[in-house]
Amino acid sequence: MNFNHKFVFLLPGLLVLIGILIFPIVFTVRLSLSSWDSFYPGLDFIGLDNYIRLFTDDKRFWESFFRLSFLSVTTVFLQYIIGFSLALMVWKDIIFKRFFRVLFLIPMMTTPVIMTVIWRTFFHESLGPVNDFFSLFGITPLWLSDNILAKVTVIIVEVWQWTPFMFLLLLAGLLSLPKEPFLAASIDGAGPIRKFIYVTFPLMAPISIGAIIIRLIEASKIMDTVYVLTSGGPGTATETSSYYIFIKGLREFQIGYSAALSFTYLIIMIISLTIISKLLVKLLIKKI
Amino acid sequence: MKLVTDNLTFKPEKEYFLNKVSLEFEAGKLYTLLGRTLSGKTSLLKTIAGLQPIDTGNIIFEGKDFSTIPVWKRNVAMVYQQFINYPHLNVFDNIAFPLKQRKMKTSDIENEVTVAIHKVGLLGFEKRKIQELSGGQQQRVALARSLVKKAKILLLDEPLVNLDYKLREDLRNEFKNIITSDLSANSILLYASTDPLEAMQLNGDIIVLDEGKILQNGTAKDVFENPTNIKVSEITNDPAMNILKGSIDSNKIILNENVQFKIPKHVKNIQAGTYHFGIRASDMILDDKGFDFNIDIAEISGSETFLHLHQNVLNIVLLIEEVRNFNENDKVKINFNLEKLYVFDGKGDLLFSPFKMN
Amino acid sequence: MRTFYLTLKYLIITLWSLFVIAPFLWALSTSFKDFNSVTGGATYIPWLQFEPSLEGWKVLVRSPAKGGVDIIEPYFNSIFVTCTASLISVILGTLAAYALSRFKFKAGFIKNNDITFFFISQRIMPPIVLSIPFFLMLGFLGLLDNLFGLILVYIVLLMPIAVWIMVDFFNKVPQEIDETALIDGCNPYQAFFKVVVPNSIPGLIVAGLFCIIFGWIDFFFAFILTFTEVQLLPVKIVALNSSVTPWWSLSASALVSVAPLIVVAFIVERYLSKGNLSGALK
Numbered sequence: 026m027n028f029n030h031k032f033v034f035l036l037p038g039l040l041v042l043i044g045i046l047i048f049p050i051v052f053t054v055r056l057s058l059s060s061w062d063s064f065y066p067g068l069d070f071i072g073l074d075n076y077i078r079l080f081t082d083d084k085r086f087w088e089s090f091f092r093l094s095f096l097s098v099t100t101v102f103l104q105y106i107i108g109f110s111l112a113l114m115v116w117k118d119i120i121f122k123r124f125f126r127v128l129f130l131i132p133m134m135t136t137p138v139i140m141t142v143i144w145r146t147f148f149h150e151s152l153g154p155v156n157d158f159f160s161l162f163g164i165t166p167l168w169l170s171d172n173i174l175a176k177v178t179v180i181i182v183e184v185w186q187w188t189p190f191m192f193l194l195l196l197a198g199l200l201s202l203p204k205e206p207f208l209a210a211s212i213d214g215a216g217p218i219r220k221f222i223y224v225t226f227p228l229m230a231p232i233s234i235g236a237i238i239i240r241l242i243e244a245s246k247i248m249d250t251v252y253v254l255t256s257g258g259p260g261t262a263t264e265t266s267s268y269y270i271f272i273k274g275l276r277e278f279q280i281g282y283s284a285a286l287s288f289t290y291l292i293i294m295i296i297s298l299t300i301i302s303k304l305l306v307k308l309l310i311k312k313i
Numbered sequence: 314m315k316l317v318t319d320n321l322t323f324k325p326e327k328e329y330f331l332n333k334v335s336l337e338f339e340a341g342k343l344y345t346l347l348g349r350t351l352s353g354k355t356s357l358l359k360t361i362a363g364l365q366p367i368d369t370g371n372i373i374f375e376g377k378d379f380s381t382i383p384v385w386k387r388n389v390a391m392v393y394q395q396f397i398n399y400p401h402l403n404v405f406d407n408i409a410f411p412l413k414q415r416k417m418k419t420s421d422i423e424n425e426v427t428v429a430i431h432k433v434g435l436l437g438f439e440k441r442k443i444q445e446l447s448g449g450q451q452q453r454v455a456l457a458r459s460l461v462k463k464a465k466i467l468l469l470d471e472p473l474v475n476l477d478y479k480l481r482e483d484l485r486n487e488f489k490n491i492i493t494s495d496l497s498a499n500s501i502l503l504y505a506s507t508d509p510l511e512a513m514q515l516n517g518d519i520i521v522l523d524e525g526k527i528l529q530n531g532t533a534k535d536v537f538e539n540p541t542n543i544k545v546s547e548i549t550n551d552p553a554m555n556i557l558k559g560s561i562d563s564n565k566i567i568l569n570e571n572v573q574f575k576i577p578k579h580v581k582n583i584q585a586g587t588y589h590f591g592i593r594a595s596d597m598i599l600d601d602k603g604f605d606f607n608i609d610i611a612e613i614s615g616s617e618t619f620l621h622l623h624q625n626v627l628n629i630v631l632l633i634e635e636v637r638n639f640n641e642n643d644k645v646k647i648n649f650n651l652e653k654l655y656v657f658d659g660k661g662d663l664l665f666s667p668f669k670m671n
Numbered sequence: 672m673r674t675f676y677l678t679l680k681y682l683i684i685t686l687w688s689l690f691v692i693a694p695f696l697w698a699l700s701t702s703f704k705d706f707n708s709v710t711g712g713a714t715y716i717p718w719l720q721f722e723p724s725l726e727g728w729k730v731l732v733r734s735p736a737k738g739g740v741d742i743i744e745p746y747f748n749s750i751f752v753t754c755t756a757s758l759i760s761v762i763l764g765t766l767a768a769y770a771l772s773r774f775k776f777k778a779g780f781i782k783n784n785d786i787t788f789f790f791i792s793q794r795i796m797p798p799i800v801l802s803i804p805f806f807l808m809l810g811f812l813g814l815l816d817n818l819f820g821l822i823l824v825y826i827v828l829l830m831p832i833a834v835w836i837m838v839d840f841f842n843k844v845p846q847e848i849d850e851t852a853l854i855d856g857c858n859p860y861q862a863f864f865k866v867v868v869p870n871s872i873p874g875l876i877v878a879g880l881f882c883i884i885f886g887w888i889d890f891f892f893a894f895i896l897t898f899t900e901v902q903l904l905p906v907k908i909v910a911l912n913s914s915v916t917p918w919w920s921l922s923a924s925a926l927v928s929v930a931p932l933i934v935v936a937f938i939v940e941r942y943l944s945k946g947n948l949s950g951a952l953k
Contacts, residue, residue: 030859031774035786038767038830042790045827049804056803111687114680125684127940132691134932138890139925143698146918154697185690197943217676246797249890267797274803275895287800294795364850384853391854397847401869411855462855 764833
């Protein structure tokens with residue numbers, strides 16, 4: 026049997042992808058073994074020095090990692106809970122169902138950067154509406170210049186922006202559920218809460234896992250929001266790994282070192298995301 | 314025109330899908346592949362169609378090696394057990410698809426498709442969408458599409474199994490007539506089934522498969538009357554033939570201390586020893602002068618009653634051709650129609666059959 | 672008890688709706704302000720609390736020479752780049768997804784799932800990691816500050832999405848339909864185009880929509896890889912975000928730029944109700 030056609034289907038896409046990617050990836054690795062910066066431009070070879078520095082001398086990098094984990098896990102968690110709740114609410118018939126569904130999708134359709142620019146004016150500490158509201162209580166929280174509040178602001182913006190994505194995936198999942206288990210539960214006298222715990226949630230487990238993982242992958246790239254809203258600040262309060270790599274690479278121009286950071290970041294992300302997905306699968310699926 | 318499979322073996326992982334399958338099919342005949350699920354029927358059909366690879370072996374059709382011919386160039390047609398039609402086309406276009414593929418003239422296509430629609434009884438449905446049809450109608454469309462190709466090899470994989478019971482009964486005869494009326498000196502028909510009753514009604518040559526191996530190959534009559542071993546008897550009877558372990562000693566058949574009888578006439582010159590005895594559920598009767606058995610379950614099915622009985626370790630299923638109520642744990646007296654007794658040796662091979670002159 | 676749940680439900684929906692609309696309303700109101708209104712403190716309703724001015728909107732159509740912000744060209748650039756890259760990504764990605772769904776690949780220890788993972792893992796890379804190499808690569812190819820260079824880069828971003836969605840979609844189309852097409856005389860390519868594709872339109876549309884969404888919202892690559900010749904919308908607008916922020920033109924341009932995808936939101940909702948997005952996740 027002639028199976029050559031299977032390659033004709035796969036290879037165009039695969040080869041184009043690899044073709045465009047191969048230079049950047051190989052080059053990044055090569056860069057990471059050099060000490061290219063604004064003082065010594067050029068591809069020299071310094072072996073693993075960059076990596077050694079990374080692991081022993083760079084607290085800021087690892088701090089950015091923890092910050093990133095905190096921010097992404099929190100936002101994804103909130104997005105999941107809110108997104109799921111919203112999906113549950115517009116799942117069955119309510120007034121203006123279609124209107125609400127479209128409305129809830131809209132934030133995701135906007136360009137994050139552009140909206141963040143608006144958010145910046147929104148949370149502006151002296152001229153923005155948020156503090157206008159809070160001034161009624163006599164306080165002016167420093168949304169963008171306080172360590173903790175800055176993080177909160179970033180989380181708020183991210184949640185606004187990306188909850189619709191969760192909402193979309195989960196609603197699609199809900200709409201595809203078979204009706205029989207619910208009918209059976211009704212016959213067994215289950216009320217809405219029990220139905221949710223014992224029927225809806227278990228059935229949605231695989232879809233939930235998929236949605237969470239995809240959102241985690243995307244959330245770990247938080248960059249636009251931080252760049253526009255806080256520029257990583259105040260200080261380094263909202264500096265995520267991507268932002269740190271950006272600063273090292275394109276601001277301080279330590280290209281070689283930032284390449285090493287990038288590569289390390291990539292490996293760590295791939296490993297941790299694989300572990301997290303396997304864990305989630307075990308946790309949620311085995312539990313049921 | 315012959316289709317020959319020679320020593321086909323396919324073992325993708327741990328189990329054999331096909332295990333040294335060697336068969337010869339002749340034109341103008343209907344063959345039934347009979348076996349349980351996962352016995353290799355679908356694998357064999359798919360291999361002949363070219364959809365499944367093989368590890369070793371050959372398929373030769375009309376003298377030519379089939380393996381060099383890709384699926385789309387083999388002249389085969391197939392009907393699946395799931396209702397498979399092209400969802401994006403209506404009934405007419407579904408049936409016309411293979412002909413369009415062959416670049417037949419539109420006027421010819423119209424004729425052929427109309428004839429096929431007529432044959433399967435779907436006149437008037439030409440413009441309907443597939444999703445609007447019932448299961449039975451969808452299978453008719455699939456059948457029409459396979460007929461319209463006038464393929465030399467027609468493969469049907471349990472086409473009626475997903476229809477409800479009543480519909481299956483109705484369609485079975487209809488399908489059989491449709492297919493066999495088309496059967497010419499130019500075509501070979503393979504029909505896969507798990508249902509012995511269906512195989513009997515089709516009345517073609519039967520090939521009994523189990524775990525990828527051919528257990529028996531012969532006419533319907535022969536396979537039913539003389540199963541080569543116990544496994545075959547299980548596959549070709551529904552409910553399965555009762556197989557009872559016992560022994561022969563001084564001219565008596567002994568099943569246990571209570572159940573013993575004379576050796577029937579067709580069992581000649583048998584030595585003493587342990588054997589397996591087979592008797593169909595329909596070859597036993599309620600008899601006041603018979604043996605005592607306890608009722609485990611009484612199953613009413615359609616217009617028949619199945620009694621599941623035991624006595625010590627002997628378990629028997631008895632078929633009564635009427636609907637009667639029994640109480641569980643009652644006792645009944647039954648007897649065996651000894652003229653229909655089968656004897657298998659210790660390994661399970663057939664020694665004596667009520668139908669063969671040994 | 673039921674009324675309690677119902678009220679709770681509507682309360683939450685209302686609160687979230689307000690949260691969703693809030694920035695838009697604020698931007699709308701701000702777009703009608705001028706220097707005095709903005710610096711005087713937060714104000715909301717035009718005419719009641721401040722003098723509205725059309726300065727923010729006028730600026731959008733005025734040419735740069737007269738101090739305007741030209742967003743028409745960036746607008747069309749964004750559309751062109753996003754749509755082209757999405758189209759190519761969907762085509763190549765769908766072909767690859769079909770192969771991964773139907774055929775078995777084995778090169779040493781690399782199997783189907785690994786190849787799929789490779790595609791999808793491209794999404795893990797933050798733009799930073801690739802930006803400098805892409806910068807150098809495009810520079811070398813003379814494709815910096817160039818629409819086609821950008822399209823090339825976007826394909827890397829978007830093809831994984833197409834593959835992710837279509838692999839799952841194809842897994843749901845019964846393989847027997849392909850087989851029947853083969854038996855009916857189609858070679859594998861004809862089977863794909865004549866039978867599988869017509870039955871996959873919903874999936875293709877979803878893949879296309881997602882590609883368009885994620886392509887449109889990109890900021891970083893456009894930021895790094897283009898300067899003056901070619902400008903994309905997000906970059907243009909952020910460029911306005913300097914410290915002496917003309918809040919009014921900012922808000923106006925922002926509103927204009929997010930308008931197109933509202934249309935996309937409607938389309939997505941329609942397909943949602945048809946149950947076509949389900950299960951695009953494994």
